[in-house]
Amino acid sequence: MVNYHERLGRTFSALVDPTRRAILARLEREESASVSALAQPFMIKLPAVMKHLDVLDDAGLITRTKVGRTVTVQLRPEPIREAMDWLRRYERFWSMSLDRLAAYAEGKEAEVRKKRR
Amino acid sequence: MTSLTLVRRIKARPSIVFDALTTPEGIACWWGPDGGPVLVAETDPQVGGRFRVRFRMLDGSEHESSGEYLEVVKPERLSMSWRWTGGVEDPGESLVEIRLRAIVEGTELTFTHSRLRDEETRRSHEQGWNGALNKLERHFLQANEAAGQT
Numbered sequence: 001m002v003n004y005h006e007r008l009g010r011t012f013s014a015l016v017d018p019t020r021r022a023i024l025a026r027l028e029r030e031e032s033a034s035v036s037a038l039a040q041p042f043m044i045k046l047p048a049v050m051k052h053l054d055v056l057d058d059a060g061l062i063t064r065t066k067v068g069r070t071v072t073v074q075l076r077p078e079p080i081r082e083a084m085d086w087l088r089r090y091e092r093f094w095s096m097s098l099d100r101l102a103a104y105a106e107g108k109e110a111e112v113r114k115k116r117r
Numbered sequence: 118m119t120s121l122t123l124v125r126r127i128k129a130r131p132s133i134v135f136d137a138l139t140t141p142e143g144i145a146c147w148w149g150p151d152g153g154p155v156l157v158a159e160t161d162p163q164v165g166g167r168f169r170v171r172f173r174m175l176d177g178s179e180h181e182s183s184g185e186y187l188e189v190v191k192p193e194r195l196s197m198s199w200r201w202t203g204g205v206e207d208p209g210e211s212l213v214e215i216r217l218r219a220i221v222e223g224t225e226l227t228f229t230h231s232r233l234r235d236e237e238t239r240r241s242h243e244q245g246w247n248g249a250l251n252k253l254e255r256h257f258l259q260a261n262e263a264a265g266q267t
Contacts, residue, residue, distance in 0.1 A: 004176075090121050090230055093150040098228060100147035102127040105137045109129035109223065 007060070008086055011079040014059035019044070020052050024061060027075035035064075035071045120231035131217040131224045135192035138215060144170055151175045162189050168197065184213070193217055199230070 014020055023038055039049040053073065056062045060079045065072045085092060127134055137143035141158035148155050149172040156179065157171040169183040184198040196214040216227040 089150070090233060091123075094121065094123055094228060094230060096150045097147055098123055098125050098226070101134075101137055101143075102125050102129075102226075104143065104146045105127050105129035105134045105224075108133045108137065112133070 007079065008083060010059040011083045014055050014061055020056055023052060023056065024075060027062065027073060032072050032074040035073060038073060119233050120229060123228045125226045126222060127226055128223045131192035131219050134217055134224045134226060138195060148172055162186055164189055
């Protein structure tokens with residue numbers, strides 16, 4: 001199993017390239033697309049697109065399904081979510097912590113009031 | 118992201134919230150991003166005093182942060198330097214500032230974590246990842262909702 005930081009590294013490396021981001025953005029808009037349809041808007045040859053798709057596949061960002069001679073590509077967004085969580089880790093850390101802090105302090109307050117009664 | 122501000126309204130008086138923020142017993146009950154345990158909580162809440170907190174996340178990973186109290190005005194203000202220690206990640210020193218204001222219901226807590234010099238985050242802004250990530254995350258959330266409906 002690939003570890004967490006390795007996975008994050010692959011996700012971010014995959015996202016560095018603008019062509020790959022454009023492919024992902026398109027897959028986000030459309031449910032799925034064939035490899036030739038994905039290649040169409042770019043000024044690059046099909047093999048180059050295939051290479052980009054390999055990188056995205058290795059990062060777990062897409063899945064490819066072959067039906068007959070057509071390869072269909074679909075977005076797999078789970079690694080994106082993991083990357084977002086990582087980028088927002090401070091927010092997540094403190095948000096969760098402060099929620100528990102509030103619950104703890106409210107419990108203490110209730111105890112103090114009970115004693116005084 | 119170079120700073121983060123969160124506000125919470127808490128049904129407890131400021132002195133109780135302040136103690137929850139500064140005592141090891143208090144910290145042990147809330148510190149950390151998930152329900153994992155706090156393993157070490159040391160505090161010395163006076164200007165120049167230090168804190169150190171180590172916790173384990175539910176995935177088994179352990180993380181530690183420590184710093185120095187820069188301002189301690191019970192029960193109103195608390196600020197401290199903050200740094201991940203004893204781990205692989207060290208984005209440098211940052212600043213945590215907490216303000217407690219008495220309100221009718223109890224306390225309004227304003228929490229700010231600033232000077233977050235986060236190399237990856239900065240790069241992600243420069244390279245435009247964030248926009249793409251946000252969009253894709255929305256898609257993911259929608260996909261989740263759709264899955265929940267079936």
